[in-house]
Amino acid sequence: MTEIQMKLEDGVAVLACEGRLNMVSAPRLKSAIEKAVDEGGTKVIVDLAETTFIDSSGLGTLIAGLKRARQAGGDLRVACCGDQAVAVLCLTNLDRILRPYPTITAARSDW
């Protein structure tokens, strides 16, 4: 079971996603991102430190979240990616628009 926890501070929403981000759990992350943006967290950081696997549904949700955040004047970044997450971001060329940040602090640094 994938757990998603949100922390909203100074307009930055950090969403920690624990477990596998796949076709079962991706809709929950999508809802969580929408909720964060609706509550003013238009700068979204998805913390993937405890995410053990991402499939194409999960990537699609990150793109949907990126578009949602940008529509609201913000952006979405990914941080603390594991090896599999980095691999799928690179394989799909999404690392160009979802550049993996090494830490949450780094992801927040130039916002």
Next chain:
Amino acid sequence: MTGETYALRGTAHPECLEELHELVGRAGKEHPEVPDLDFMLLETAVIEVAGNVVEHAAATNTVTFAFELRVLSDALDVRIDDDGPEFVGDLRVGMPGELEESGRGLPMASSVLDEFTYTRDGSLNRWCLRRAVSV
């Protein structure tokens, strides 16, 4: 020990993907001689193909599948058979545009496999995935 087979049969529904994750993960743990990278990328491909089966099963009646992974000395070999509707896509389709939200599954699987084939055999879909073990 190479040549070992890991198999799973069941009904194609989203929860079966968790069982496939566990099975491939167990195979990886039991075969430390195979680089982690190979199992990680094979698992990525397996879940995309199985996810495709599950997705298409959702629109029809019950679909059953048979999964088999063979750990060979030089490759990881997977066969997935399912009795769902015929696949009509193209395994060699390219990656979609950056802001598209879907369409990455099979291109991603294709990019990490050395062999990737699909055949329709009577009422069965037969998917063959092979990743050569890194040296």
